[in-house]
Amino acid sequence: MMPKSKKQRQLFYVVPYSIWLILFVFAPLVLLLFQSLTTSNGDFTLHNYAVYFASGTYLKMTFNSVWYAFLITLITLLISYPTAYLLNQLKQKQFWLLLVILPTWINLLLKTYAFVGLLSKTGTVNNFIGLLGIAPQQLLFSDWSFLLVAAYIEIPFMILPIFNSLAEINPRLEQASHDLGANKWQTLRRVILPLSMPGIKAGIQAVFIPSLSLFMITRLIGGNRVITLGTAIEEHFLVTQNWRLGSTIGVILIVAMVIIMILTRDRVRKSSRKRG
Amino acid sequence: MTNTSTPIIEFKNVGLSYDDDEILKNIDLELEAGKFYTLLGPSGSGKTTILNIISGQLKVTHGDILFEGNVINDVPVEKRRMNTVFQDYGLFPNMNVFDNVAFGPSIKGLSKKEIKNKVTEMLSLVKLSQYADREITELSGGQRQRVAIARALANDPDVLLLDEPLSALDYKLRKEMQYELREIQQRLGITFVFVTHDQEEALAMSDWIYVMNDGVIQQNGSPEDIYDEPINHFVADFIGESNILDGIMKADYLVHFTGKDFENVDAGMRPNERVEVVLRPEDLDLTTIDNGKLVVTIDDQSFRGDYYEITAIDDDGNEWQVQATNKSKIGERVGLTFDPEDIHIMRFNESENDFDARLERYEDDVDDAKK
Amino acid sequence: MSKKFRWANIYLWFVFILLYLPIFFLIVYSFNSGSVMQGWSGFSLKHYNELFSDTRILEILVNTFLIALLSSLLASIIGTGGALYIYNLKHTLSKNVFLSLNNILLVSPDVIIGASFLILFTVMGFALGFTSVLLSHIAFSIPIVVLMVLPRLQEMNQSLVAAAKDLGANNWQMLSRVILPVISPGILAGFFMAFTYSLDDFAVTFFVTGNGFTTLSVEVYSRARQGVSLEINALSALMFMVSLLLVLAYYVISTRAVRSKKRGTRLVLPATEGL
Numbered sequence: 068m069m070p071k072s073k074k075q076r077q078l079f080y081v082v083p084y085s086i087w088l089i090l091f092v093f094a095p096l097v098l099l100l101f102q103s104l105t106t107s108n109g110d111f112t113l114h115n116y117a118v119y120f121a122s123g124t125y126l127k128m129t130f131n132s133v134w135y136a137f138l139i140t141l142i143t144l145l146i147s148y149p150t151a152y153l154l155n156q157l158k159q160k161q162f163w164l165l166l167v168i169l170p171t172w173i174n175l176l177l178k179t180y181a182f183v184g185l186l187s188k189t190g191t192v193n194n195f196i197g198l199l200g201i202a203p204q205q206l207l208f209s210d211w212s213f214l215l216v217a218a219y220i221e222i223p224f225m226i227l228p229i230f231n232s233l234a235e236i237n238p239r240l241e242q243a244s245h246d247l248g249a250n251k252w253q254t255l256r257r258v259i260l261p262l263s264m265p266g267i268k269a270g271i272q273a274v275f276i277p278s279l280s281l282f283m284i285t286r287l288i289g290g291n292r293v294i295t296l297g298t299a300i301e302e303h304f305l306v307t308q309n310w311r312l313g314s315t316i317g318v319i320l321i322v323a324m325v326i327i328m329i330l331t332r333d334r335v336r337k338s339s340r341k342r343g
Numbered sequence: 344m345t346n347t348s349t350p351i352i353e354f355k356n357v358g359l360s361y362d363d364d365e366i367l368k369n370i371d372l373e374l375e376a377g378k379f380y381t382l383l384g385p386s387g388s389g390k391t392t393i394l395n396i397i398s399g400q401l402k403v404t405h406g407d408i409l410f411e412g413n414v415i416n417d418v419p420v421e422k423r424r425m426n427t428v429f430q431d432y433g434l435f436p437n438m439n440v441f442d443n444v445a446f447g448p449s450i451k452g453l454s455k456k457e458i459k460n461k462v463t464e465m466l467s468l469v470k471l472s473q474y475a476d477r478e479i480t481e482l483s484g485g486q487r488q489r490v491a492i493a494r495a496l497a498n499d500p501d502v503l504l505l506d507e508p509l510s511a512l513d514y515k516l517r518k519e520m521q522y523e524l525r526e527i528q529q530r531l532g533i534t535f536v537f538v539t540h541d542q543e544e545a546l547a548m549s550d551w552i553y554v555m556n557d558g559v560i561q562q563n564g565s566p567e568d569i570y571d572e573p574i575n576h577f578v579a580d581f582i583g584e585s586n587i588l589d590g591i592m593k594a595d596y597l598v599h600f601t602g603k604d605f606e607n608v609d610a611g612m613r614p615n616e617r618v619e620v621v622l623r624p625e626d627l628d629l630t631t632i633d634n635g636k637l638v639v640t641i642d643d644q645s646f647r648g649d650y651y652e653i654t655a656i657d658d659d660g661n662e663w664q665v666q667a668t669n670k671s672k673i674g675e676r677v678g679l680t681f682d683p684e685d686i687h688i689m690r691f692n693e694s695e696n697d698f699d700a701r702l703e704r705y706e707d708d709v710d711d712a713k714k
Numbered sequence: 715m716s717k718k719f720r721w722a723n724i725y726l727w728f729v730f731i732l733l734y735l736p737i738f739f740l741i742v743y744s745f746n747s748g749s750v751m752q753g754w755s756g757f758s759l760k761h762y763n764e765l766f767s768d769t770r771i772l773e774i775l776v777n778t779f780l781i782a783l784l785s786s787l788l789a790s791i792i793g794t795g796g797a798l799y800i801y802n803l804k805h806t807l808s809k810n811v812f813l814s815l816n817n818i819l820l821v822s823p824d825v826i827i828g829a830s831f832l833i834l835f836t837v838m839g840f841a842l843g844f845t846s847v848l849l850s851h852i853a854f855s856i857p858i859v860v861l862m863v864l865p866r867l868q869e870m871n872q873s874l875v876a877a878a879k880d881l882g883a884n885n886w887q888m889l890s891r892v893i894l895p896v897i898s899p900g901i902l903a904g905f906f907m908a909f910t911y912s913l914d915d916f917a918v919t920f921f922v923t924g925n926g927f928t929t930l931s932v933e934v935y936s937r938a939r940q941g942v943s944l945e946i947n948a949l950s951a952l953m954f955m956v957s958l959l960l961v962l963a964y965y966v967i968s969t970r971a972v973r974s975k976k977r978g979t980r981l982v983l984p985a986t987e988g989l
């Protein structure tokens with residue numbers, strides 16, 4: 068197929084892409100919204116939303132999701148920014164960056180599964196602290212273990228955009244800052260940090276939104292409790308088969324996501340994300 | 344060069360190597376306070392490296408850097424009382440014009456009011472008073488250049504380092520900025536160290552020029568010295584236009600080239616020493632065949648506004664660049680003439696010190712002759 | 715200065731150890747002669763033997779790679795077309811609208827993508843299985859490719875296009891000889907990312923996979939809840955080695971390319987060395 072005119076060429080580009088847009092972007096969102104707003108007979112109803120907002124459990128769960136996602140993002144950011152900054156000063160920085168990315172190629176489930184072994188009551192961590200004379204702790208199925216594993220999974224996705232935005236900063240600016248009398252710390256705070264803001268925002272997006280909807284880690288590490296919106300949706304779709312309520316929670320999750328997007332909008336370009 | 348006061352910056356046998364690459368070889372230099380210095384040379388000659396060593400961005404492999412008599416090899420960049428105008432300006436894109444200029448003063452911990460005064464003063468110095476609130480991206484190249492100068496000067500440096508700051512500007516703007524920079528330097532009375540590869544720029548602005556090539560200072564002197572008495576082939580070729588020919592100093596005041604003997608003003612060389620002869624195009628005149636010291640054939644000419652640039656070929660096949668006021672005919676045979684003092688002799692492998700010694704001897708000779 | 719740098723190194727070592735600890739843990743236990751990831755009973759290769767004789771897990775592995783390869787390939791083609799279309803749009807507004815639409819799936823939580831695709835397939839009466847998983851993976855990979863290709867198009871030298879037109883290139887020649895070579899690094903990066911996303915995906919697949927078909931992630935999830943046999947560790951070890959080799963190969967190739975490029979443009983500012 069050899070398009071001749073410009074119009075034909077445009078069609079050639081756009082037809083498969085448009086089919087994708089309609090079928091896999093519009094349709095699923097519309098269907099989700101439709102599910103949440105109808106009864107099984109197809110009549111309009113706000114019943115599902117009423118159930119959601121009247122239930123203390125769901126509201127608490129929503130708060131929990133946001134709170135955990137916030138903590139995960141914060142921990143990840145605090146570990147990742149210095150890492151990205153220091154990596155950027157290494158000679159073979161591209162090589163070290165690849166080593167940061169490499170763990171993301173190991174299947175997510177396998178890594179999570181490793182933590183089950185590490186953290187279990189007779190696992191390696193407990194054996195280790197046992198050597199220090201501390202009695203075995205219940206590490207698995209706690210909020211801490213959930214935060215630890217989630218942060219572990221997300222760290223590369225925070226480092227990557229921050230590293231990229233740091234690498235894009237003209238090294239001349241750091242020189243100029245020193246030249247004007249600023250020491251390393253002042254340069255970091257007044258020049259490097261503001262200029263790497265787009266990377267930080269991209270990193271927050273890449274970590275916060277997936278963290279809102281984690282369900283696999285919650286199930287395996289967090290002790291199979293339904294504590295986040297992600298777990299609730301999975302529960303309703305795949306266990307209790309209450310798609311309408313599941314869709315309602317989904318719509319609420321989307322709204323939360325849009326709010327985050329607006330808050331971290333400006334100039335975000337390269338974003339990478341994690342599925343989990 | 345004799346000066347009793349301590350030089351503001353001094354290099355003592357400074358060298359810099361990366362692995363086996365010798366970037367700078369045994370550099371010695373002394374800069375006096377309050378003067379406009381230029382480091383001139385082609386790219387890769389080591390001139391920017393010297394600037395980065397002065398500012399502290401680069402550490403040397405051996406030798407000492409002194410500031411007002413004190414060794415500053417290990418003083419970090421931010422502690423040196425010098426500021427730099429970078430080639431690509433290095434303006435902070437996250438700050439507007441005001442904040443860029445205010446950066447240095449605010450790091451120093453000046454009060455809000457002092458900072459505002461300083462920035463206002465600097466912006467008016469570079470004629471950008473109206474632009475304080477502009478973003479950097481909204482400025483033209485020339486305006487960015489001015490912000491960079493204002494930002495560097497806002498720190499009240501003792502030395503301002505300028506790394507090819509005008510290279511990105513167009514011809515007219517460059518001329519304008521040359522004039523303004525010189526004026527700013529004279530008004531503030533601080534030392535400027537200016538790096539450029541543009542010999543015209545160097546000649547126009549400087550009190551003193553260092554010509555660099557291959558990590559070595561080839562020659563230093565006032566613009567007039569450098570232009571009139573280039574020490575070697577490189578300097579003669581790099582500064583201005585030159586006709587450079589092989590010759591033989593037959594005796595004092597007698598040089599042989601293009602198969603003829605010419606009277607000149609150089610002396611003190613071995614009899615029949617092989618030398619290079621430099622004649623500047625503007626020192627040559629075209630005349631009738633009878634009046635000419637040489638006979639040449641006009642090969643090409645182009646109009647340059649205030650003169651004609653003529654290429655002529657003598658009977659030995661040497662090519663001559665001549666700047667003439669009158670138009671010539673291509674193919675015409677004409678005479679070429681010049682005065683004895685326009686013939687400049689360069690000895691092979693003569694160092695700067697040898698050269699200075701020879702120059703003094705020549706001056707003594709002249710004095711003796713007068714007596 | 716040097717002391718400070720030592721602290722920096724210690725910090726980086728700490729982060730790298732943290733990143734690799736679970737992975738090495740998995741690998742070490744793949745050689746355990748015992749049957750659980752607790753307590754070391756001695757060295758053994760028996761879990762590797764189990765793995766190679768477990769046709770079910772090998773079949774799942776083939777499926778997982780097949781899905782990843784097909785989905786990233788198709789997504790690369792469709793996504794590149796989309797990027798070219800968005801790039802050619804004249805109005806900034808319509809450009810922004812398309813870009814926002816493009817990014818919806820990229821920023822949506824997986825659970826939402828999975829759940830809404832499940833509704834879609836059910837409403838359309840589409841049977842869940844290989845095809846539904848493949849379509850889903852293509853769907854979430856397309857925006858990644860678009861996002862990787864678009865910057866390359868925007869960086870493309872406009873005079874290059876003008877020159878090609880001036881020299882009489884038709885649309886097809888323009889695409890194949892001028893545009894595609896310039897944006898091919900972007901397409902490759904997109905393909906690569908789509909491939910890893912697909913391999914790694916769990917949540918979306920979990921929703922749309924149905925009963926008959928399964929990928930590695932889903933299989934590990936369902937086994938993990940009852941306690942996994944160490945042959946999964948053996949599998950992880952093998953997959954890690956493959957990834958490591960790929961990374962090293964990629965690094966060698968890319969640094970060689972950079973070096974040979976440098977040779978040509980020695981005097982160009984070192985600051986231009988980007989990613």
